[in-house]
Amino acid sequence: MQDSLTIGELSVRSGVAPSALRYYERLGLIRADRTGGNQRRYARAELRRVAFIRISQQVGVSLDEIRAALDSLPEARTPSPQDWARLSASWRGRLDERIRLLTRLRDDLDGCIGCGCLSLQRCALNNPEDTLAGEGPGARLVLPRPAEDATLT
Amino acid sequence: MQDSLTIGELSVRSGVAPSALRYYERLGLIRADRTGGNQRRYARAELRRVAFIRISQQVGVSLDEIRAALDSLPEARTPSPQDWARLSASWRGRLDERIRLLTRLRDDLDGCIGCGCLSLQRCALNNPEDTLAGEGPGARLVLPRPAEDATLT
């Protein structure tokens, strides 16, 4: 078993397209050595980094934040299981929060389905402390909260 | 109390920016009458449509699908509570699925945090039946599954 992977191999093993892997490299999320012929060769440890990236994305973390998290790994040595455990644990709150939000939305929706009121002002929508929206222009993944005095009828 | 809202009023009441409301209108998600001076006037019922749109987005539904759902509402009359209940209920499965996915990810992450293995091949990632990814180019919100034989080490 070789100790390095081609981009094609890493792609198959990680389930991430080669183009995405190159993209991750440009963003500084993963790294690769080069052969004499300028081809990428990935250390096996990169497989774990890619796994971490995909998991983090499922949690809802942006590539930029993932990069920051990965930057906190020790550079000198190959990250230990504890290192990975620490990083994974750092998303735990985010994950809990998302699950909590979605669960409440479900419960509220159930309540509203009963009466068809869709009056989620008192339900899912009007919960300022729950919104985690970013600032500035561009697409927003999380929704900004509605006005405090909003009513539906 | 007037029976129609300006775009500014609807914006404040719904918590959605005027630019977004115009965008929704272009996509056919909401509609507005016009005054003599060509300004939009929204019927109060539109407030409920906007609420439905925002809720649906939180569930993870695209605007295109939301439009399709809204198109299924009766055109002749103002939608009844039961109409809204039916639409809301139609997202229920999606919401459950998302919650289930996220919850399993959390559990798996907990397991992996214990050992730092991040070997989510047997955990969160390698679950083909869970992926709901779309096809074609462009950004993907849901992640494609990795190869079946993928291992991490």
Add this chain to the structure above:
DNA sequence: CCTTGAGTTGAAGTGCACTTCAACTCACAG
């Protein structure tokens, strides 16, 4: 040596959900 599949690059394109802008008009208080 030749072919073939895999890899390389930078630039441009894609899908989504909006926002921003410029140049204009409308509604209404004083």
Add this chain to the structure above:
DNA sequence: CTGTGAGTTGAAGTGCACTTCAACTCAAGG
């Protein structure tokens, strides 16, 4: 009548996470 703030339009821009493309080179088998 005149500001002023709210509204109008189409076109272009934005952020994110990639993908696609063209034109090229590399690696390995026959």
